[in-house]
Amino acid sequence: MTLRVAGCENRSERVGYRFFLEAGEALSAYPTSIGAWRILPPGETELQRGIVRGMDPADGRVVAIKSVPFHLRESPERQSWIARLQREARIVARLAHPNIVPLLEHGEDLGIPYLVFSWQPQATLRERLDHGWLPDPAGAVAITQALLTGLTHIHACGYRHGDLKPANLFLAEGAQVHIADFGAASPLGAPAPVDGRLTGTHGFMPPEQLMGFPVDQRADLFAVGVILYELLTGTKPFPGETPWERFLRVLAQDPPPLLGEAGRFQAVLRQALAKRPDGRFGSALAFAEALQSAFDSMAIPVAM
Numbered sequence: 331m332t333l334r335v336a337g338c339e340n341r342s343e344r345v346g347y348r349f350f351l352e353a354g355e356a357l358s359a360y361p362t363s364i365g366a367w368r369i370l371p372p373g374e375t376e377l378q379r380g381i382v383r384g385m386d387p388a389d390g391r392v393v394a395i396k397s398v399p400f401h402l403r404e405s406p407e408r409q410s411w412i413a414r415l416q417r418e419a420r421i422v423a424r425l426a427h428p429n430i431v432p433l434l435e436h437g438e439d440l441g442i443p444y445l446v447f448s449w450q451p452q453a454t455l456r457e458r459l460d461h462g463w464l465p466d467p468a469g470a471v472a473i474t475q476a477l478l479t480g481l482t483h484i485h486a487c488g489y490r491h492g493d494l495k496p497a498n499l500f501l502a503e504g505a506q507v508h509i510a511d512f513g514a515a516s517p518l519g520a521p522a523p524v525d526g527r528l529t530g531t532h533g534f535m536p537p538e539q540l541m542g543f544p545v546d547q548r549a550d551l552f553a554v555g556v557i558l559y560e561l562l563t564g565t566k567p568f569p570g571e572t573p574w575e576r577f578l579r580v581l582a583q584d585p586p587p588l589l590g591e592a593g594r595f596q597a598v599l600r601q602a603l604a605k606r607p608d609g610r611f612g613s614a615l616a617f618a619e620a621l622q623s624a625f626d627s628m629a630i631p632v633a634m
Contacts, residue, residue: 397444415443429480456496470561472505494553532573555602562592
């Protein structure tokens with residue numbers, strides 16, 4: 331059975347079977363075609379993103395295909411991949427929004443789940459930032475507002491993303507943001523993992539998640555605060571050479587204060603990055619409204 335999304339409802343579509351390409355895997359290990367899809371030769375960008383391109387021979391449509399790494403044989407790791415992809419498919423199949431990368435098709439073939447997404451040719455926000463690009467305050471606000479708009483939809487459908495970061499955001503012209511990678515997503519209100527595993531990225535996870543406590547939509551909003559800080563300053567609020575260093579900074583340190591024009595957003599960032607979840611914004615909409623208010627105040631001269 332395969333599923334497709336409209337709003338928060340499931341609809342049927344056709345089946346196919348694809349492989350997820352990991353960086354470092356030998357290209358010779360991959361078939362040139364699988365089922366109805368051709369597998370296109372990956373370039374450097376696709377390898378970095380961990381996505382293999384496919385093409386529908388019927389209409390030439392290029393897509394991004396995600397499944398179990400082809401090199402994995404029967405192992406606990408392979409079973410973990412299968413469970414994670416099945417969970418991701420169930421969640422993404424209920425999301426449809428202009429700020430979310432569209433899921434075109436998902437299903438299983440011989441017990442192996444796969445997901446087919448609209449191919450995103452543009453760079454990720456991480457790639458843009460790493461190449462020295464930095465928006466002005468207006469651009470930073472526009473990108474963050476687009477992210478919060480997509481996040482409002484995700485939360486309204488009863489889920490949290492779980493791994494928001496610049497590498498999971500595709501940035502098109504006009505500050506158009508497309509949220510990707512729901513591999514760490516979970517229903518709102520889900521209990522913390524009993525085995526203590528962390529599903530997210532150090533430097534973007536809030537203190538309560540690092541300490542193994544239950545998390546809700548405010549964990550996503552903390553991650554948005556981290557992204558906004560870097561958009562405004564060009565630096566990470568919780569830097570570190572190792573995950574452990576970033577872990578300690580999130581738990582015990584506040585990021586350096588914003589300077590210049592960015593200082594207008596200090597109160598917004600302070601609330602977004604509050605150590606305790608009850609000190610943060612309660613919703614993506616509340617965050618967006620506070621951010622817009624701070625931006626509007628930039629037109630008002632500072633009293634001397």
